[in-house]
Amino acid sequence: MAEHERLERRLAELGEALEWPPAPDLRPGVQAGIRRARRRRLRLVLIAAALALALLGGAAAAASIELRGAVIQQVPALPSPSPSPPAGGAGMGLDLGQRQPSLAEAERAAGFRALVPAALGQPDEVWYRPAPGVLTLLYRPRAGLPSSGDPQVGAVVMEARATIGRSSFAKLAPGGSAVEPVTVNGGQGFWISGAPHAFFFYDSAGGDRSDTFRLAGDVLIWNQAGLVVRIESGLDKGGARRVAGTVA
Amino acid sequence: MPEPRGLPRCSGYESRAVVGDPPGTTDDELVERARRGHAAAYDELVRRYTETAFRTAYLVTGSAADAEEVAQDAFVKAHRALSRFRAGAPFRPWLLRIVGNEARNRRRSAGRRAALELRAAEHMDAGAFVPSPEGAAEASEDRRALLWALDQLPDEQRQVVACRYLLQLSVEETAGSLAIPEGTVKSRQARALDRLRELMEAPRHG
Numbered sequence: 001m002a003e004h005e006r007l008e009r010r011l012a013e014l015g016e017a018l019e020w021p022p023a024p025d026l027r028p029g030v031q032a033g034i035r036r037a038r039r040r041r042l043r044l045v046l047i048a049a050a051l052a053l054a055l056l057g058g059a060a061a062a063a064s065i066e067l068r069g070a071v072i073q074q075v076p077a078l079p080s081p082s083p084s085p086p087a088g089g090a091g092m093g094l095d096l097g098q099r100q101p102s103l104a105e106a107e108r109a110a111g112f113r114a115l116v117p118a119a120l121g122q123p124d125e126v127w128y129r130p131a132p133g134v135l136t137l138l139y140r141p142r143a144g145l146p147s148s149g150d151p152q153v154g155a156v157v158m159e160a161r162a163t164i165g166r167s168s169f170a171k172l173a174p175g176g177s178a179v180e181p182v183t184v185n186g187g188q189g190f191w192i193s194g195a196p197h198a199f200f201f202y203d204s205a206g207g208d209r210s211d212t213f214r215l216a217g218d219v220l221i222w223n224q225a226g227l228v229v230r231i232e233s234g235l236d237k238g239g240a241r242r243v244a245g246t247v248a
Numbered sequence: 249m250p251e252p253r254g255l256p257r258c259s260g261y262e263s264r265a266v267v268g269d270p271p272g273t274t275d276d277e278l279v280e281r282a283r284r285g286h287a288a289a290y291d292e293l294v295r296r297y298t299e300t301a302f303r304t305a306y307l308v309t310g311s312a313a314d315a316e317e318v319a320q321d322a323f324v325k326a327h328r329a330l331s332r333f334r335a336g337a338p339f340r341p342w343l344l345r346i347v348g349n350e351a352r353n354r355r356r357s358a359g360r361r362a363a364l365e366l367r368a369a370e371h372m373d374a375g376a377f378v379p380s381p382e383g384a385a386e387a388s389e390d391r392r393a394l395l396w397a398l399d400q401l402p403d404e405q406r407q408v409v410a411c412r413y414l415l416q417l418s419v420e421e422t423a424g425s426l427a428i429p430e431g432t433v434k435s436r437q438a439r440a441l442d443r444l445r446e447l448m449e450a451p452r453h454g
Binding site: 017018031 | 291295298299303306316320328394395416444445448
């Protein structure tokens with residue numbers, strides 16, 4: 001036993017005499033690793049949440065969830081989750097100018113009080129473009145408001161201090177666009193259907209200003225209270241007119 | 249002379265850095281604070297156990313570069329697992345179990361044999377270890393003989409001896425690092441010591 005102890009002591013001395021490779025400072029690498037792991041976990045949580053929402057949405061749409069009986073009916077395919085709008089808002093890329101923190105701010109910038117369609121309520125986003133002075137209320141898709149040509153936009157209501165007339169659309173490109181005169185809230189207006197990808201003109205105190213339609217949907221445009229108001233959306237003519245009827 | 253792998257070179261006597269030396273705050277307190285999200289507390293635990301984790305990984309992988317990655321990954325995994333760590337349990341054995349797992353995975357994926365190659369004995373230099381040249385030569389020869397004997401052991405016994413004596417790990421820590429029961433640590437250790445004694449007494453060949 002004494003020999004074992006002596007051997008153990010010699011082994012311990014050997015351990016002390018060994019020249020180990022120097023241990024590096026691991027702290028920066030560990031901190032970075034912890035941050036990376038956190039980001040990975042966050043991404044997984046977000047993906048799981050998106051999947052859960054998609055599943056719930058699909059199941060609810062199929063009216064097949066029954067909590068007490070725990071019945072979940074299989075649907076043919078998972079609905080794709082609504083894409084979330086880009087960081088700057090759903091109006092990014094539509095050339096709407098600057099996003100405004102509130103409707104009041106936008107009204108201050110535009111110098112006029114905005115007309116709001118009561119049927120749609122408060123807009124999800126408000127934008128203002130100084131030239132040619134267009135204030136935009138943006139509504140994301142929701143029940144009763146399908147997405148327009150842009151999957152993240154249900155409707156844009158664009159307003160400018162100007163007037164329009166039949167000649168405003170003289171430059172509409174031929175090829176299927178139809179311009180139908182209508183009256184909206186007592187003002188002259190037009191229902192423009194069929195891919196209206198073209199210029200039109202505002203008559204305004206500052207001279208005629210051209211503008212383009214933003215979405216691929218049909219457009220209802222009319223004069224009201226010194227403003228030109230237009231609704232671009234995926235709504236049909238009846239739907240657009242019903243919404244327009246609540247603009248005040 | 250090929251670069252030795254697995255076992256550190258043996259040089260003159262150096263005071264082995266004391267690992268886990270508590271500068272005031274206990275491991276328990278640091279773990280508790282780290283669990284609540286205090287980055288500095290975990291930093292301190294990393295600083296405290298870097299050397300032990302690195303050397304343990306080095307013994308298993310036989311590569312300093314692998315040992316660095318293994319130890320770093322083990323600290324990251326340990327941080328993630330802190331919520332499952334039993335409050336009041338000793339941190340070091342738990343950490344070394346994670347290090348051991350990581351190191352074995354790394355060694356397997358690298359297709360390496362068990363490390364601990366003992367050619368390092370050729371690098372021994374008694375230096376200031378003993379006062380006289382005769383004594384230095386004697387000590388150097390003794391360590392050389394011991395390293396040679398260690399090299400003759402089967403891998404599984406050699407790793408136990410390395411953890412227990414070269415790294416000064418407890419039986420529990422050795423068992424955790426090598427993923428074997430504590431009873432196996434003790435039996436392998438006993439067999440290894442018997443064998444080492446025989447080897448040291450027998451005439452040396454090679």
